[in-house]
Amino acid sequence: MEGFAILLLLLLLLCSFVISNLTVSIAVDTLNATNQSIRDGEMIVSLGGRFELGFFSPPSSTNRFVGIWYGNISVPTVVWVANREAPLQDLSGVLKLTNQGILVLLNHNGSTVWSSNSSRPARRPVAQLLDSGNLIVKEENDNNPENFLWQSFDYPCDTLLSGMKLGRNFITGLDRYLSSWKSLDDPSHGNFTYRYDIGGFPESVLRDGSVVIFRPGPWNGLRFSGAPGLKQNHLFTFEFVLNEKEVYFSYKLRNSSILSMMVLNSEGSWQRMKWIEETRSWEVYFRVQMDNCDNYALCSSYGSCNANKAPQYCSCLKGFVPKFPEKWNNKLWSNGCVRKTPLNCSSDGFLKHSGVKLPDSRQSWFNYSMNLEECKNLCKKDCSCTAYANLDIRNGGSGCLLWFVDLVDIRELTENGQEIYIRVAASELGMKPVILKLQQGKNERRRIAFICMFSIAVLILGLALVFYLWRMSCGKKPGLLTAVPESSSNVKNQKEGLELPLFDFATIACATGNFSTANKLGEGGFGSVYKGILKDGQEIAVKRLSRSSSQGLHEFKNEVLHIAKLKHRNLVKLLGCCIQGDEKMLIYEFMSNKSLDFFIFDQSQSISLDWPMRYHIINGIARGLLYLHQDSRQRIIHRDLKAGNVLLDHEMNPKISDFGMARSFEEKETTANTKNVVGTYGYMAPEYAIDGLYSIKSDVFSFGVLVLEIVSGKRNRGFCHPDHQLNLLGHAWRLFTAGEPMELISSPIRETCNPSEVLRSIHVGLLCVQQSSEDRPNMSNVVLMLGSHGPLPQPKQPGFFTERDLVESSSSSTSHKLLSSNDCTISQLEAR
Template sequence: MLISLKLVLLIILTCLWICCAVAARNTLNQGEKFNSSHRLVSKGGLFTLLFIKQEYRPFSWDGKDFGFYLAIQYTDSLTGSSGGEDVSHPIWLANREDAIADESGALIIDATGLKITRHGGNPIQLFSFHSTNSPTNNISLVLQGSGNLVLQHYANNSNITTILWQSFDYPTDTFLPGMKLGFSRDKNWSLSSWLSQSIPAPGAFNLKWDPLQERLVVWLRDEMVYWTSGENLANIRLADSNKDYNFTKVSNGDEQYVHYTLRPTWLTKYRRMVMNYDGDLYARDVNVLDSYFCAGDSTKGGCERWEGPKCRSNGDKYEMKTVTTTYPSSTSHSTYNKSVTLYDCKDMCWKDCKCLGVYAGDDYKYGLGCHFLIGPYVEGDIRGDSYQVITRPQTEKSLLELMTSDEMGEITEFQDGNNGHNLNIYSPKLINSATNCFSPENLLGKGGFGPVFKGTMPSGQAVAIKRLSRGSGQGLVEFKNELILIAKLQHTNLVRLLGFCIQGEEKMLVYEYMPNKSLDFFIFDESKRKLLDWSMRFRIIEGIAQGLLYLHKYSRLRIIHRDLKLSNILLDENMNPKISDFGMARIYKTSEVEPNTNRIVGTYGYMAPEYAMEGTFSVKSDVYSFGVMMLEIVSGKKNTSNFQFDRPINLVGYAWELWKHGASLELVDPTLKDSCSKNQVLKCITLGLLCVEDSPLDRPTMSDVISMLNGEMQLPLPKRPAFSTARNMVEINSRVEKEKENYTINGLSMSEMDAR
């Protein structure tokens, strides 16, 4: 009896061993059939290939509520042994665009290649021998330990295998260690999101490798950049796990791609990156984007701003709101398309000025079409409908409401709670009266924003009114920029903003009036520059330097002006210089050395080389412009003037050649010969050349500039400056002018202000 019991136990153990061995096989051989009852398990047991039933939520799609797919999943997700982690999401799907209606699907390797057969439908061909002229015998399919499903050929009488096809070349939404993102001569490796949380068909977002800028890019429908990782993947946030992901970039004659390896830890087996249906990128179950959701209004954490019609400003954004529509003034419009996601709907709404938002309920969230909100709406909870509503910044909204109020007086005081500085909000009626309806007789000048008029307030105070041109494509952005920035800047060498006026599309800034116009009005006029002797010019140089030092170092906000030139230096009744026109200015962090922009703004001849050619700017970009202005003030000549030495050169090049040959005084304006201090003039010329050196690192800071002007610091010897030849200027001029003609397309913003 005991022997029989042992025999039974042995038979049971043998059967269990045989079953486990069969279940753990990782290879499908040619001629075998793999159906819904079979599984391939990778060596090591981490991954399993099987047919899965995917349910579509929340309700049926095309009359079905499920579909069958050939998938690779984590084995632990099938056994419930994943330690509580959610690893149920499929890693790879063979037929994500062509679901199988029932359990009849079977994977086979036959005489034609690798394919999935099914009842009542055409086979799904994954690989064809005939189209690739591949061998047709000694073929097997192996699920490797990396999660890669490989179709391979074994050569006769050797251990050499050739890969004919592999799942890593056809990724879905998951990026595993060892996979590639990029391209080769005949392949393109990228991820595409699911259509929704439950529908595996390709959705709205794609993750691709940009080899030119060496960054990952999330695209919306391959039409719009949604998010970028930045160079060196700086915008990817992996928290404590960041050290576990080691990215490597590869570029050779055949391939350009990025891949990653993992530092071995006890959690390594679940490390992967997933392109989520909503455009977010996950590593394991951690959101790796610095900004959880890119809403079209921010560039934080790699988000890209959504472009739209003129009715959308840079401050507009989507916000989730519970909306009660008001009929009949409110209308709605629906479109049902199984390939359209909520994010496609948001993009369509963004481009339609009549659209206020899109419905964000579950039925639309799961990829079943759009419901657009058109017309006025009232926030509430009667219907309980959640919309992604396009909202505008509250500051601008309150200003617009204030300006259109019938109860508003001639002048209203607006206090900025952040800094306590008060601004006057002038009524359109008062502005019209002050400028005599913008009479041409009161025109002071014209610039990139539009015309500037002189005005006289009822108190008798003279003001300068900058009127935003309606045809200025870049004007609204810079108008807001200047309003916010200059209201917080207080310095004797900065022009003072008194207030503003907004009425519909009319937007105006009101400044203190500068009776002596701008510095270029004097310097570049042969008769008027005689009025500026050397002591006055030196005092103007010092004043500009003090104003720049305040912007760069001592103001509440650290400011890079980006458009310094003589026409932007205004002169008060005592000829004191005041820096103006902050529409192109940028706030920067003290730790930020070289911000970068794809929107080049400024004036050629004053732009630093790294900014003009590469879009990189810093406080040293302003130092370069200051150096050009110094040389212009000393010489009375424009930097764009053409001089002849042994070749055509500009003012910077001319000053360099004269300095190099010990003849710097030849640069000096002849009208200064009786009033100038030779030592001061030579100091200013040398300092000007130091400021225009090619490398930003070689240029002095504004603190050093002031120390050198005051004789507190010895001047080093300058090096050959940037843009010193006329050819350089022609090249940069040609480039800038070409981009200027297309600024509405590529975002270029130029400033060519006339004298005021």
């Protein structure tokens, strides 16, 4: 009987053990916030057993990390790491889920080493490891992916799994990108990143630090134009999405039993791996970078690379010749090619190139609804357009992709290449002399017609002036010319000489809700700015000139004169104007994210502007200034570059605005002098503020101030520090000379910053704000320095370095005391 009791007790204990293990196995893939945690040596396993989450150490390392790895193969392969930059030094780590739905990793002291975040407050959160390899935090009974509180797929490491997105969310600012391990033994961030650039048509770009080393080309509807081998097949399908909300690339495996992943390894190779069960190993299924021609811009501007012509890989496109032939023949291709025959806008044509990788499209313009003929006509009309191509090659081709810069990173492909049409002089198209002569005769007739029309116009204007003087002598005032009414943004009537569409007052009043205060965006010395929506749905910004502002009238004329013909992705586009009665208005494209100062100087908003975005903005402003100074039809000095005059579109692309104070230069002019100093205190160069001398170097100084403000999150004017009374430039100079430039970094970007990019930005900023204008680089050198890894010259002391008296005297003075607010733009400085 006693033996039976012992047997019964053993059976009960066994049942209890089975039930206990059954309960654990049901919850094996989840972690709740009440009483569960994972300690070093424990793990959770996805429901199908494909992935495991726990603690691990890389080969030849004793550091401990929390990660996810393939669990059903003989070679555990880590695909995601939580605490990449904060390894644990012992086996005491604990991973928990808080009641707020946040994953936290604690060390032996109970201090948080790493944590996730949450999109909103949680009620009953659970963490779950899915069979896709995605670690999610969600409400207990909510399986809708749109409602996940957090997921590891949003924060990739070096591996792209099936179903993961690689790209950006324009609404939240989330940037999903890959970064390599530092080495096989160190999962911290390495030198290589693979992410989307969103300046023009979005492209994924592989970088070594800040230097671009490879891009697979723009997506053409089927594949990336420069990666013909990376195509859909029996193993996987691709997806590319670009809309107002987001841009991303992802892939899905056709057979879920196949193990395959895309990895950016520590040597910078972007490759697809496939598990081979027979050999029990990972094999490289495909390398995205195929050969030397995949080295970014190997042949530079207008050069084409052909891997089959090694070692002389590079050749110039038809119609172009090497810029430096001797260097080119010695395989030094970095200077690229130049046009054999200069362009003549009216007679230029386009040469078709087939079977190529499309050039870098990150500074391009695109439209999905146009056809190829419309695309050609649009490019033909704009003399700065260098090439055009179909955006989508499916079903015979559709969409339009335009380039307005030198074409770089072109290569010839043996399969799956694309077609591009490149602008060349008419003579390069093989036109016969007779045809050219006819064309010249046509141009001569046009010139004569223009002279006749101009003479008639001068005569009419003379008669109008006589009539005006006669009316004035009679004591009557003539009314202003009323603009031709228009009903939409597609205005066809243009004011002669300005080449700008004219809107009627009723259209603008209707679009802005009769200039309601609810639509008011801001106000300045010139008047007010309103948001509006035209009948066709286009959003606009309307700058309405104040009737009492003589300053605004001058700015109005000046802005129309300078910006009407400017076209660049980093300049705000002027859509038209309205001149009717006493009303004078400028109509711009609407910038949904306001101005840069709204983000960098506001404590709550600055958090949303991480370092990659700030660096993107710095480079965008630099390219916009370079266009003004060098590449526009007339060289333009902005004279009022500041954070408030840099607007941000829905993709956070920077666009320089407000050309009311701009001045144009002749080709050989270098400096000019003015008695009326205009600009904003804190951004003006010393020689300009004191002596009225301005040049392109004045804008360079303003740009340098802006760079240091973006890095630090502090205004130059009004900057305070407990240890000294220097402005921001002086503070940055002090830190730089003391070997502590990283102390300048704004706290919201410390976790996301790339140290080498930050240091280079600070260094370039200080070069731009040097006291002497001759020491400052021009913008072409600035753009080059920001995008390279080479050594930089040592900066000299910045302008306005002397310490100031923060208590301003109320007595009059004849000297200029440069201490007014950054927000205040002045039109004239005179001694009081």
